[in-house]
Amino acid sequence: MNLTLLGATGRTGVPLVPDALARGHRLTCLVRDEGKAARLLPSDDRLRLVVGDATDASAVDAAIAGADAVLDASGPVRGGPKRLRAEVVSHVLPAMHRHGVRRLVFLTGAGVRLDGDVPGVADRAIRGLMSLVQRDILDDGQAAVAAITASDLDWTVVRVPRLVDAGGRGRVRTGGRVGDGSGTTLGRRDLARFLLDELEQGTWIRQAPVVSW
Secondary structure (H helix, E strand, C coil), X not given: CEEEEECCCCCCHHHHHHHHHHCCCEEEEEECCHHHHHHHCCCCCCEEXXXXXXCCHHHHHHHHCCCCEEEECCCCCCCCCCCHHHHHHHHHHHHHHHCCCCEEEEEEECCCCCCCCCCCHHHHHHHHHHHHHCHHHHHHHHHHXXXXXXXXXXXXXXXXXXXXXXXXXXXXXXXXXXXXCCCCEEEHHHHHHHXXXXXXXXXXXXXXXXXXX
16 A cells, blocks of 8 residues: 555654554655654655645645555644644645545544544543643644545544553554543554554544544
8 A cells, every 4th residue: 555644753653654664555754854754764665755844735745646545643743833733634635635545544632522422521531631731732633623524535533542652562442432431541552553454444434433542
């Protein structure tokens, strides 16, 4: 699969890249800092870097051209625009349509709510705290997901709790909605495995699973 990856040099993207290459995929990574990418990502003929910012529509278009699927594993940037992810999605969706790319996997926090969610006490408490201290991030994620779910693409929105860098456990809990017994943490290595499995298998197309330990 020719995969376009946003967020390759982030804390989720770094373990994901070698795993994707090990599965035989070809990667195009949109990166702001080529030097940082060279330090953090493996050297491989199947890895192509497009240097640019995801808020630049032309850079996003160049990264998506020729892709079979797009994986957005990026996150908010300190000091970046308050609506960063919504802005990026506003470039990703038209670029996918221009280049005939149907498959999109988008990573966001479990605080993003969708119809059918039945949050428990812990879910409501975590979202309440986020509303107090990270309201801009929460609203940005909600807006980005609203645009994706309104599209006609084969999208999957993967919602996750607090991410940790601990070693992988080799298993995750997955529910179709907030409130399906999800945990409060998830390791990035297990997340990377889930994201790649979903790209390959399409188990959750046009759904928004919550993935946790």
